Amino acid sequence: MxxxxxxxxxxxxxxxxxxxxxxxxxxxxxxxxxxxxxxxxxxxxxxxxxxxxxxxxxxxxxxxxxxxxxxxxxxxxxxxxxxxxxxxxxxxxxxxxxxxxxxxxxxxxxxxxxxxxxxxxxxxxxxxxxxxxxxxxxxxxxxxxxxxxxxxxxxxxxxxxxxxxxxxxxxxxxxxxxxxxxxxxxxEPIPIPQSSRPSVVVLPFDNLSGEADQAYFADAVVEEITATLSRIKDFFVIARNSAFAYKGRAVDVRQVGKELGVRYAVEGSVRRVGERVRITTQLVETDSGNHIWSTKVDGAVSDLFDLQDKVAAEVASAIQPSIRRVEVERARSKRPETMAAYDLVMRALPHLWAHRMAENPHAIAFLSRALQLEPNYGLAAGLCAWAHGQQVAYNWATDVAAERAEGERLIELATQTVGDDPTALTALASAMMQLGGDVPQAVNFAERALALDPNHSWAWMRLGYGRVYLG
The missing domain is CATH 3.30.70.1230 (Nucleotide cyclase, GGDEF domain)
Incomplete structure (x- = not known):
């Protein structure tokens, strides 16, 4: 007891x-x-x-x-x-x-x-x-x-x-x-910040064990997940202080979405039975209340710290693509005249990742429009540079010199504007490698992306390519 x-x-x-x-x-x-x-x-x-x-x-x-x-x-x-x-x-x-x-x-x-x-x-x-x-x-x-x-x-x-x-x-x-x-x-109502990126809040996890020490562990898991997600620049993570106000209260995620101005919420629970602990986590869209993704992780009480890290890493690696899929569908449903630069980037992604000659120009068109709206949008610049790199590397271009020149111009722009966005850094590294640029610098960009987000699979793949190129 x-x-x-x-x-x-x-x-x-x-x-x-x-x-x-x-x-x-x-x-x-x-x-x-x-x-x-x-x-x-x-x-x-x-x-x-x-x-x-x-x-x-x-x-x-x-x-x-x-x-x-x-x-x-x-x-x-x-x-x-x-x-x-x-x-x-x-x-x-x-x-x-x-x-x-x-x-x-x-x-x-x-x-x-x-x-x-x-x-x-x-x-x-x-x-x-x-x-x-x-x-x-x-x-x-x-x-x-x-x-x-x-x-x-x-x-x-x-x-x-x-x-x-x-x-x-x-x-x-x-x-x-x-x-x-x-x-x-x-x-006065507290103003909800407008963010072009999707926003997510990690709500306090329920302690289903009824023991004070497990409540402490549940909070620690939430802290670790919040910190891990905060390193992913593809979405905006609401500060832990705002989420903490919901601790111990049964609230509808749709209400949380309205009060905090977030599109997604991470919920979860911690249950201990004997010497075993189960952590259940789920991602919910706040507009509809629909569950997008869920998982459960079991572990031993003696390995709580390792279990905490494991849960945070698994949640981060699963949530990123889950949110991106929903955001792509959200952007597709918008009328063209209402789309912001972020929406245009989301529209570009399926065309970009298709890796097909017929699809790539559509990606370039969406990304170019995004840069017209926000000329210093580092993610759009990096992805667009990569798209032009694909035109050259896969022999899809009718005017290779023009594609290369535009790709190099966008690389220069992205180098100045990507900041600490792991996806943008990886796109920049990819573009540099495909256009035969400074491979050691490209490897450095990939390493920076992984330092910011150790779970970024594309950055790991690009780093591997870079090291192969360097011998």
Whole structure:
């Protein structure tokens, strides 16, 4: 019989970067570097001095516990003041802002992690914080009476998403906040970022064992799957912090799709029987609720870490082609005048992968139209260069010199624009090899693709070709 988990009453702080999805769409690498720098210098170096401890990080946010209510809000206030003064610039314009929610919660302790409805409540409260400020609950406000100089504004009883009762909230901002604009912040819907790529969320897995240690493992599996999928640039992965708000709640994936603006959801469960563990995973289209793909993996309790890695790798390798198939069908159903550059790339793929003389020109036509809409679309440039490479390598071209020149022009464009997209890097490597270009550089591109996505089968194949060419 599993030992009963400990409980404790602690202040919980939830932090989240405002507009993180939009920022990563503008420049993912720059955004990640900025957020990591803020964490290292303004969070990790200071939180321990106030008796705080981070117990979960989620890419664009974190959860922390404190030993003191006063210390929790004072630390958050100091962090927000520092960010307000520094005005750190973010991709696309504007300055980095963080939302903060602070609650006093009775939580379950499992190892170094905390669980319970109070942890979920902190995330819900944080969502209603003014950007650059913090929101706290009535309990927190009453406890602080006379213990801090911070001036909070009363929002009154407030409805929180997936919370059955209203919660009285109070908000603070370093530049002050009025009752009017505080209420406006609470009532405004959170904008859903528009992404040309398909979007996917990995929802918290159900723990069917009823044991606290397996709940911890279920969360670890979700963390690993999310991190692995995030390396695949063919689709956009919703941050773990947003997905965590659904933990412990029975929700329809169609509702999740509407609330988070995602096309696909990964669901799953963990069940332990004796010394064996079974992890079940499925991919669901949120518009229709249809199941696209599912799998189950069995393993021994003694090999949990290996099992976690195995599940993440299997899910990533299966989901990528599954989503691509659905996206191709989605693009085919659109009227030509409504297609964006991404849709045109999806339309090109079946023609491109057909490897037939009659099909390849159709791929080039779709990809060329995509580049007319978005001239710096690295994936379109890389794939189009590869298509022209096929025209030359397979003797399909009537004007070899013209095909080669266009392919080389697109290689130059792709080299400058592919960024950290494994598929685009692989397409670029393929084009270079087929047009007789710099094979060592092409091998380097394939290796970069595999460093980003170790499960990318096309990159492995292209790397193999490159090494054969090099002898």
């Amino acid at each position: 599993a030992a009963q988990a400990d409980r404790k009453l602690v202040p919980i702080v939830s932090l989240d970067v405002v507009g993180y999805s939009r920022l990563t769409e503008h420049n993912e690498r720059q955004t990640l570097r900025l957020v990591q720098r803020v964490y290292d210098r303004l969070v990790a170096r200071t939180i321990g001095r106030q008796g705080g401890k981070v117990f979960k990080t989620m890419g664009d946010g974190l959860l922390a516990e404190f030993q003191s209510v006063v210390a929790a809000v004072e630390w958050v206030a100091a962090l927000q003041r520092e960010l307000s003064e520094r005005r750190l610039k973010v991709p696309g314009g504007g300055h980095l802002q963080i939302r903060a929610g602070v609650v006093l919660a009775d939580v379950l302790v499992a190892g170094d992690d905390l669980y319970g409805s109070g942890v979920n409540l902190s995330v819900r409260v944080q969502v209603l914080s003014p950007p650059g400020g913090m929101a706290i609950t009535k309990w927190m406000y009453q406890y602080l009476d006379g213990r801090t100089d911070l001036q909070f504004v009363d929002l009154g009883p407030t409805e929180l998403k997936n919370v059955s009762r209203t919660v009285r909230l109070y908000v603070w901002h370093p530049e002050g906040v009025t009752q009017k604009n505080a209420a406006a912040t609470a009532s």
